[in-house]
Amino acid sequence: MRKKRVLLLSEGFGSGHTQAAYALAVGLRELDPSVRTRVIELGKFLNPVLGPMIMNAYRKTVSKQPKLVGMVYRRQYKKSLNRLTQLALHRLFYTHTSQVIAQLKPDLIVCTHPMPNAVVSRLKRLGLDVPLYTLITDYDAHGTWTSPEVNKYLVSTPVVKKKLTDRGIPDSRIEVTGIPVHPNFWKEHDRSEIQKQFDLKSMPTVLIMGGGWGIMYSDNLLDYMTRWREQIQLIYCVGNNERSREKLLADPNYQHPNIRVIGFTKEISKLMDASDLLVTKPGGMTCTEGLSKGIPMLFYEPIPGQEEENCEHFVQSGFGEMLTSTAIIDKWFSIIQEPYASVQYRRDLMIKRNQQYNPTQCSRAVLQLMQ
Template identity: 75%
Template sequence: MRKKRVLLLSEGFGSGHTQAAYALAAGLRQLDHGIQPKVIELGSFLNPILGPLIISAYRKTVSKQPKMVGLMYRSNYKKSLNRLAQLALHRMFYTHTTQVITQLKPDLIVCTHPVPNAVVSRIKRLGLDLKICTVITDYDAHGSWVNQQVNKYLVSTSLVKKKLTDRGVEADRVEITGIPVHPNFWTSYDKEEVRSQFGLKSLPTVLIMGGGWGLIEDELLEYMTKWRESVQLIFCIGNNEKVREKMMAVPQFQHPNIRVLGFTKEISKLMDAADVLVTKPGGMTCTEGMSKGIPMLFYQPIPGQEEENCEYFIQNGFGEMLDSTDVISKWFTIIQEPLAAGKYRSELLSKRNQQYEPTSCPNAVLQLMQ
């Protein structure tokens, strides 16, 4: 009997969209061995020369001109991609998308980024028989996600559902599941065992993540290192080797209580080893942090969806804005009291259990397959 096939389509504009696709694929495999998921970053897959160049240009814009990114996001906030834009995308990158779909014969297509969502919706509108599920990977709903050809939207919160229904999406086509995280984030590991595994000390520990591209503000880094005698610091810089090399060359980071890591697949364990998470408020990382019940400090949200993510997690008590060194001092002091740190963790885990069930999203996809 042929396994049921799920084709998950994403794009590399930020790491969270593709991470969500891989997380969902892993969750599907764990819950049902009869499912065969496949993840593709469509633009780079179909145009391996031009696709990465466009993503690189976007990365530079995010790091150098974040206000421009926010302006672009807000200027078309309530608008779907028009048919001309969809046609242009199809001509530039996706002339072979129909062939890929026909060859793979998926029983369901899941989109975790607005661009493949728009392109596949257009293909469906032109006559190809497809079942489309769209997973919105932030705590906001930009108009570019909206397409009438989508069979089901899986979203993070009731607010995102309302934004979709306000834009004409029928309520029964929207299900609140939360953003998918990898099964490694479904459970917690013992803190001391993880610290021993990574050669970490039994000290108050802070995990600092720069997002998939390693974007961290130097001034805040320097202030954190002043606590290095009493607080263990783990910096995860992602794929940004230039930032990692720069940090490793600075004497203040050359300390036995400081680790500077590049890309790692062990974030789930490192979150359990840590007492506080310092991070960009990307939808994926924030959801992973929430699933682990770790207090979060958010810095430099990119205007647009990261601001919305930040607002959601702060309002719901999962984190705080890192806008001064006073916030660092406050939390670095709290975690040096084991009872206080443990209390915060327990409260956040309880709150998570009320608001988020990590298996909901893959289970909703499995339901669509039936």
């Protein structure tokens, strides 16, 4: 019998979309090794020159003009990508998408970004007969995700489902699955082993993340944390942003035995298990990974738009707090120094997590839908 094939299409506008695609792909194979998966960032794959140039321009805009990004997000909030935009995308990047699909012969296509989702939708209008699932990778539902050709929407929460039904999408085409995380986040790792692996001390630990792009604004709150370096172990993770890493390493405030500055790593699940508090930008993927670990979170500098919505969801759900003052740092850094209080808080979060989220649910749902 021919093995089932799943094609997952993403784009590199932030790392979370592609991480979600890989997380779902690995999760599917973990649950059913007979399933074959392929993850592709279409823009970079089909146009290796122009694609990265556009991604880099977007990255600079997010870094330098986040308010502009938020303004565009809100202005287009209820609008799908229009036919002209879809045609332009198709001509610029995806003229060979149908050839890729024909070559790979997937039984199912999952899109984790609105752009490939729009292009595959257009191909379906032109005759492509492959089921299209749209995995919305945030805790909001921007209009660009929606298209009549989508067979099933996989969403993070009932709130996102309601936003889609309010736009006229039938309830039967939406399933609340949660955002998938890599199987590394499905299990708990031994803290003492992680400390040995990363040469960490056995002491209260805070993990500070700037997302896949390592965007850490010149925020004095992040600098303020270094004042706790005698009592708190600080791990700054700056992703692929080598310039940010070099800048922090050159700063005397960060030159201390209890401060670690690291770049990209695939071991975030372990670092979360070795930490007592996560300080992060509220990207949908990172927040969901923190949720899966039941680690308390502090959110800083949300990009206007989807990150604000992500932040609001997790704050209202009791999984985190906005980092707005040094008083909040002092409060949480004091809490994690009290062993009983820290353990009890995390235990309570795990109970709450189990009521709202199952890390394996999205992968299981897709397998069931395939059957």
